[in-house]
Amino acid sequence: MTRLINARLVLPHAILDGDLTFDDTGIIAPEATTSDPAGDVLDCDGDFIIPGIIDLHTDNLERQVLPRVNARWPSRSAFIAHDAQCAVAGVTTVFDSLSLGDINGRDRIQTFEDGIDDLAELSAAGVLRAEHLLHLRCELIAPEMQELFEMVRDDERLKPILRLVSLMDHSPGVGQYADIARWRKGRLGDGLTEIEIDVSLEEIRANRIEHLEKNRAYVQSFCRENHVALASHDDRLEEEVNRNHADGISIAEFPVSMTAARCAHALNMDVIAGAPNIVRGGSHSGNVNAMDLIRAGLVTALASDYVPSAMLEAAFCCVNQKALPLPDAIRLITDGPARIAGLTDRGRIEAGHRADLVQVHVHDGLPIVRRVWVGGRRVV
Template identity: 60%
Template sequence: MGVETVFTGGRIVLDDDVLNGSLAVAGTRIAAIDAGASALSAAIDLDGDLLIPGLIDLHTDNLERQVLPRATARWPSRSAMIAHDAQCAVAGVTTVFDSFCVGDLGFQEERTRTFVDGVADMDELSAAGLLKSEHLLHLRCELPAPDMEALFLPYADHARLALVSLMDHSPGVGQWGDVEKYRDLLRRDGLTEEEVETKLAQQRASRAQWRAHNRKVVLDKMQGRAIALASHDDRTLEDVAENVADGIRIAEFPVTMLAAQAAQSYGMTTIAGAPNVVRGGSHSGNVAAADLLRAGAVDAFASDYVPAAMLEAAIMATTVAGLSLPQAIALVTDHPARMANLADRGRIAPGLQADLVRVRLYDGVPIVRGVWRQGERVA
């Protein structure tokens, strides 16, 4: 197939260099990279902008924000998926792992509906070629939830399933290691002190009954498959050791420096929340991602709940932690690709998928000026 699109006049971010040059796309793939300007009159002049690989977001809850823009206003599911997709694309995210909560702990019953409807919309709109980004499935398995197994198994063999994470949002562990903060959450929901203590007892009882069983269900189903497995919100050395023993190789959003560094010492890779970097700290009072970054304990960023945070966090990493631009961009491109076993993307190199993002830095803030997925412009 002949060359179809040429980019010139830009700064191309490669694995370990930034090249002032040109890039050619043939079909869906990168065909060639050359130093210097292209003489082709039809070439796209990048006017000095950066050209980076398309971002890969391993964890985003952004669809939930579109489904429930207000606590009492549920948006039509398909319209929410279309809006979510558009927000990801304009943020430069060309591969989206839609992260659906599997299991209800009694806080957000609507999440199950979001999960079931969202997967159906993802399938239908993807098959119709109507989504700008490529959407893959990330199942977030809530281990203490009584309904987790029944919800998980029908989707465990889904064709788009690419990541499974094990999480536990019980009081006293993980993100909610500080039980008093958990109590405050329940109080903000309007519960009386007696109701708060009843809820805590119920959550602890559910964890005691279901966590071990549900963990075994997930691990048994995933054994021997080329689907990435992650733990979620690791807090202690014991958390990390259990995950390593069970063959889990990704620590997603470790909430303490101790857990993040322990995970890496075991050969696990770590994901930090990009909003944590952009905001300057954790929204739930846990370890600051910038501190993890400076300690060398971050392998990738995920958007969590703000797609645009990924690129901004990567650019901030050059000043916050002194990373080179290629090293920083790899946090949202190459490293997530490797973690999710996506060998065809995440870098700018001949033969790889032509997922590309044009970026201009304005006062240190990245502005996305163009997005191409598989060689086709989508934003």
């Protein structure tokens, strides 16, 4: 049994200066400071204790697999590094977001194929610090999407950890890449010629016509029959949100416009915003500022997208910029994601919940992770 003393416990709707007792069976009791602490006592020196962070969408593995262009890292080493980066960022539940399809080559396909094997084997071996679950990002215009999906569908190791699926259409002219001129400029920066870009654009458009609707129907049918949470991705227009809602989709992930976010919220859909957008002070691709969505009361949860440490820092940005009080900001990275994913055993400092916990020291407004526990076991 471990007892944390001299802590500031961030509860769902309040901050309690007190002690917290837990073991590997879960949280026993958050309570006001007592004069006679028992068990293995750790003094938190007045730091905050928050629930373990739950990240519904992280592409961080891709950054470890390809730390430089044309420098693919051994996949298992990359996964271990990814896990460590998540843990030291206070992320105790990681939804590894692997892409089914790649409209710009095969890099993401190889990352997916290697990643699902590493995820299954390393999790079974008990060598990972955080708990890893699976989020399938389905590129609907990709010809190979269904074939890749079936690799997970037919793998008994992966079925129990498949908890979230999202529908993506990264075609130029829609969603995140609505500005085709901006998209073309990005491809030029990748080293493509104008002729190569034209050929790629025509191929993408043809694939969109041929594959998008049948892939969408396939994924929707699977999620409905297997009770897996399904999200839309990069919605821009009300028409897109309304169609998703009519199809039973209840999560809007990374809406790229205020219009789409407002529409989703009005339809009681959960809205996930990008934490890096908040830390950077805006979207890296020219879309809606996530802090504006926060201030409008439209966001249910944050996700790291591509920087695990952005989760905690974004929550404190919300506090520092007076957009939210601390308990509300912390709920965006703990209780909110837990509810969306149906994880009823975590996300709160509450008796009976899993002892996924993070000790956070704040220096000049910047949160610094001091200790992390997953299931009552210290991992950082």
